Amino acid sequence: MITTILFDLDGTLLPLDMEAFTKKYFKELGIKLKDYFTAEELTEKIWASSKYMIGNVDPAKTNEEAFFEKFAQLIIWDTEELSPLFKEFYITDFVKIKETTGQSQYIIKAIELLKQKGYQLVVATNPMFPRQAIEHRIQWAGLNRDDFVFITSFEEMHYCKPQIQFYEEILVNINEAPSNCMMIGNDLEEDMIAKQLGMTTYLIEEHLIQRSTNLENVDYRGNYEAFYEFVKGLPALSQ
Template sequence: MIDTLLFDLDGTLLPLDIEIFTLKYFNELCNKFESIFEPRVLQEAVWASTKYMICNTQKEKTNKDCFFEDFQTRIERNLEELFPIFDEFYNKDFVNLKDSVNPNPVVKESIEILKDKGYNLVVATNPLFPKEAIFHRIDWAGLNADDFKLITTYENMHYCKPNIQYYEEILELINKKPDNVMMVGNDVQEDIISSKLGLKTFLIEDCLIDRKSPVYIPDYRGSISDFYEFVNELPRLKNKC
């Protein structure tokens, strides 16, 4: 029986155009580091180190460890000099991206219903960002971070989507079996891949991403409004998890 729902963030809990969001993200980041890096150099280094982080399968290294391990090889600056600037960027400058998202009140209503019915909730966003950046986006969606049993960030996770180990790690952290869990997301290859472990899946189509390969078939699919109706039909849990 399903008693836990995992939610992707960007394009699912928080509707957005990922291309516009990414463009604005790099504009803000490059402005922050303009006295240190040329924009092209910084952007290429961040993309390359992000790819390195996504490809990591060494469980002893967090995603953050992997990112900066590779980033250091691509720059001629000491990381200790850069960490405070990154921290300030994600705490302060990152909020300038808020105008590039389109929060949907139906998301908040769905989460409220699930909370009331006693379901465990997890933000299973691709952990490419630090906690601060992810918590900002949860807030922009009109949600409260305290409502989630786990929020995946690059500090607390050791794998990224679409690695299946990412979902295995979540199940381990929340002590749940696949039969008890549903993944809700808008990206076929990154979110619906969780079905390989036996999780039920719901594909949100409002901001659909489908690269066509590999092919994964969700158990349910529809708009965020369809998901709201789905949530209304879920049973109330007798014993809250």
């Protein structure tokens, strides 16, 4: 019986143009760190460090630790000097990226209805950003961080999508069996892979990301409106 719903964030809970989002992100981060890097240098080093983090399989390293381990190898500056600037960026400057995102009233209504029906909700975003940046994006989506019992983040998680360990780590944190969970996301490979653990899956077709036509991991699919109708049909767990 499904009792827990996991949601991807970017392109699922939060409608956005990923290309515009990424471009604006690097522009604003480049402005923040302009005294240390050219825009091209910073983009190259951030992507290289992110790639290393995504490939990390050491359960003793958080994503944050893996990222900065690689980043430190690529720069001449002490990461202790840059760390306060990164933290300040995510508190103040990151909000400028909001203009590349939107809201879905169907998602907002679906979340409210799921709460009313007693489902446990999780934000299962790819944890490549600090908690502060993730909470900003939840708010931009018209939602409240308190709607969710667990939120994946850069500081806490040890794996990234599409590694299956990412989903296993969530299950450990929420003490839940995969058969009781449904994963909702817009990425055919990175989100629907949760099916391999035994989760039910729902592919959001708006802002769809897919690298193949293989749909074997997809149980349900539809746009935001269809998902809301699907939620309306789910049984209530609470009276």
